[in-house]
Amino acid sequence: MRHPSRRTFLGLVTLSLSAAGCLGRGEGDDASTGTAATTGPDAATATATPSSSGTSTTGAATPGALGTERTVGGRSVTVSNVSVRDALLYLDTPDSMAVANRDGERYVLVSAEGSESGPPPEAFSLRVDGDEGHVAVEDEDETTAWRLDDAQLDALRRSKPRFELRTVELPDRIRPDTQLRARVAAENVSDVAGVFKGVLNVANLGAAYVPYAFELDAEPGETVIWEKTFDERPPDGADAVGFFLDTVAGDREVRAPVGVGTAVGTATATGGATESGRE
Structure with missing residues (x-):
């Protein structure tokens, strides 16, 4: 048995x-x-x-x-x-x-x-x-x-650390022949060391949905930066790519249309305000 x-x-x-x-x-x-x-x-x-x-x-x-x-x-x-x-x-x-x-x-x-x-x-x-x-x-x-x-x-x-987003740059317009980049900066505004944690979920870029997680150690008053360059491209016939950022300091969302313009746009959020920029 x-x-x-x-x-x-x-x-x-x-x-x-x-x-x-x-x-x-x-x-x-x-x-x-x-x-x-x-x-x-x-x-x-x-x-x-x-x-x-x-x-x-x-x-x-x-x-x-x-x-x-x-x-x-x-x-x-x-x-x-x-x-x-x-x-x-x-x-x-x-x-x-x-x-x-x-x-x-x-x-x-x-x-x-x-x-x-x-x-x-x-x-x-x-x-x-x-x-x-x-x-x-x-x-x-x-x-x-x-x-x-x-x-x-x-x-x-121990006290929990607190973070504030300083800059968020996500593509807001996509050309098939241009490389895509994302950049997130956050400051540890507390008096204790901590870890800035987040994830950028990307939809319709090489796959239906892919998460890109990050964890960055930060001393009190320190600003840390996470950057990502994407080699993947939108599938044929795609209308838009979704970028969904979730962090301990807040979240952002951008749906970037796939087009044939002259530049790749970047959605930028600084100090809680969102602006639309062009490179």
Whole structure:
């Protein structure tokens, strides 16, 4: 008889924590809970909606160290590889991406591994009690948990960086014989270092839809620039190419007609104002 493997699911879970669950408030009687988004084989990453549930972890098993195997609801589960993110790039469709970046919210990514089918996604949560935060799994009226380490707790406590778009240049007119370029500049206007994250989804340029994601480290006050040159061309008979920018500092959208003019135009947004330029 073939016995099921003790390790039959492996997935990536994304948990979110709102400002209501800030660490260091000294309110140990209340716990903020962010629910899990996705688990399972080859799971894609998505975000979940956090809630201030008022639930308490009193009576739950003492949290264990990350990477240790624990049992809940008769199933073994291991949580490891915790990563705290200020914002998150994720697939919102099979061929496009988006940015999760809500005010006062952080995202915690963990690897989940276990036996049989594993607990459902809603069984995973991120719980905060006073100065402590941990990843919990509740299944069949049982709860187990894993402790976050000091570095992960510090990452949850720190202020979130803020970015502002300074320049966005996207093609607004396309000639088949001219190379296309995109340029995005953003300034870190906060007093903490951060990562400027974004994605430019391009429609009808070489393929029906292609995402170009980027992540740029930025010190306080620093302006960072992302540039992309496109070798792809619109398919025969195409009327327009769509450029859809989504970043932690805002978004822009341009639909550039395919024509036979004398120049390639560039849609430019500077300091929140949009202008139409010509090269």
